[in-house]
Amino acid sequence: GDSVTQMEGPVTLSEEAFLTINCTYTATGYPSLFWYVQYPGEGLQLLLKATKADDKGSNKGFEATYRKETTSFHLEKGSVQVSDSAVYFCALSRGSGGSNYKLTFGKGTLLTVNP
């Protein structure tokens, strides 16, 4: 079945440091890939997405590129801020009908950014 393997945390960085959170997936066909962010005490917010190979999703300084050859979708940000402290989830959906619509999540990575 589908699965998402995400870099385990927690990750602690200083402000303005470079961030990478690794994500690889297993799925048949061509899934859509997502990064979600969950701030403390809140629900999930879509951070960025990519729907086909070589697509780059970007938002709020975060980027991730859909690499089909390595089945990866690593999240990067060049300079993190304290406000980026949250849990980040990598997820996939095959989105082609029926149960394929459901999201499969990685375990989540807790990021803490210190001033």
Added chain:
Amino acid sequence: SAVISQKPSRDICQRGTSLTIQCQVDSQVTMMFWYRQQPGQSLTLIATANQGSEATYESGFVIDKFPISRPNLTFSTLTVSNMSPEDSSIYLCSATGTGQYGYTFGSGTRLTVV
């Protein structure tokens, strides 16, 4: 993208009782889902809420424990029945149109069973 209102946002319940969580979407959506997030954990799909028919449950979840309704394209409820402390979790509603372009989540219901 759609906006989801989920309520209640939190509740403390006695064991053996039931709680119904409501999820209202501001536009018609194709798919609605219910997830459980246990403390410090990732999200686990409970079921897909199907409009006008019985929900589709994932392995380990049963209708008697988690009955779900979806009477129309914008509304769904999840009931957590005969609760025990092990049901203490965050429950999240999610919705999407086609699945490819993103899923919206409600803000969650933080349930504590005592």
